[in-house]
Amino acid sequence: MSSILVIAGWPAVNPQAMARRQACFAPIAAALADAAAASVAGRSSGCVVDVGAGTGYYLAAVLARLPGHAGVALDLSKHALRVAARAHRRIGAVGCDA
Numbered sequence: 001m002s003s004i005l006v007i008a009g010w011p012a013v014n015p016q017a018m019a020r021r022q023a024c025f026a027p028i029a030a031a032l033a034d035a036a037a038a039s040v041a042g043r044s045s046g047c048v049v050d051v052g053a054g055t056g057y058y059l060a061a062v063l064a065r066l067p068g069h070a071g072v073a074l075d076l077s078k079h080a081l082r083v084a085a086r087a088h089r090r091i092g093a094v095g096c097d098a
């Protein structure tokens with residue numbers, strides 16, 4: 001059995017490393033999601049734009065808290081955008097140099 005984990009078509013180092021990274025960044029993602037939810041309180045729909053979105057990890061966390069909102073991931077990296085587009089079903093990914 002291989003020790004390589006594939007997420008959205010891209011290999012990760014190993015499942016333990018992925019779990020450690022996610023545990024490290026989860027509090028940041030939760031804080032961003034809380035701040036986003038507070039800033040759009042009372043709005044049932046809208047669009048969240050993440051400039052420099054990378055893999056879309058933080059944008060996916062925000063969209064999980066905002067069920068009526070869509071997300072746009074902007075980044076220069078085509079590889080990261082492919083992952084971001086799969087990070088959440090309501091994320092669209094666009095390549096750009098901001």
